Amino acid sequence: MTAVTYYQSGHVVLPSQLLFNYHHLFNNSEDFLVWQFCYLQNTTNLQDLLPSQIAQAIGKTVADVNRSFERLTEAGLLVIKIIDIAGEIETIFDTSPAFEKLDTLLHQGKQQGSESVDALPLFDGSELKLLVEDFQRELGRLLSPFELEELDKLLKEVQTDPALIREALKEAVFNGKTNWNYIQAILRNWRKEGILTVRQIEERRRERDRHKVEEVAIDEDFRLASNLWVD
Template identity: 30%
Template structure:
């Protein structure tokens, strides 16, 4: 390979294109011409020319300078490109393109995507929660029970994972009722229980406190596991 060719190629520089831009430009209302024009502006800025003319941009593309001007106006209207004032070291004012609006729009798109995924995950968790309750109760939930679940989620801000942990605690205790589960959740919230691991440890601690076998009972192995009665004050 010609070394001079490689050197000239490297000296010409490279434009780094964020993968997020390639995957999100369509969602931002842009097309391939818009994207290519933005990439060329990035290239010009990188080479030190911060305000290329429509004619200079058109020389690199397969569209006319008139169309370039139209696309530039559209990009500015869509708030993915802006024109800013700059000042040289000699105090000379000039205009330059800024891609800051583009990066901000991409950040908004990414943030929105995360929010949508979080909402979808929350809805999935809530649907799973209703299914788990119906499986454990062995029947469809009554309207009042559904309202209780909605209250735990919406009014109390309980995590579906914590509600499932309280359900498991009730199942293990053999006290499968919404009143019992509500008491568990109230106790956990009052004691700052926020994770499944904290709930597990909290339950163990309470069961240990509530179970004080006498010597005779201790000598004979117990066939049942002691559980804390969450309904007691």
């Protein structure tokens, strides 16, 4: 799946490749932030998006936001469309050109063998791509560059089973502690206990459940035995 088709299919979560290639696309973080507000309009029911609203949200002036609009359009990352609907003028921000440029950038990176541009393939069905999508769906937010790097290390350097990472994510979500440090702590504890596969996790859970059943049975036997002494 290309970045453009990813966008056109209605995905609200930005592809991580956009973050990894941020410096290849955007002039500065302010422009990127303004572009994200435009993307928000494209992917939600937000009807009106005024420069003054963006300026207030990011702590900048309207003039600053307008300059970002100019730089984004000049860089081919944004198209601003003015349309007339029943006599009312509306402004539409089309953010798809940024995804088209990203696709071109990734394609060129593959042809040139550039690791800096294509270090983290997002649209090729890779295991890392799938993990990123799972994390972002479960956590309801984008992963930070730090989290993406740590996730990549778990796969490549620590050689952690992707299925085990997903189990740690599930446990963190179940416990209501969806921060990265907690997920890392779960994986560290499992490694210390020699747990390296999902099968081991399932066996430990079954063993734990079996002990609970035995405890309940013992309590019931004790109750029945105690009843013998009752007149």
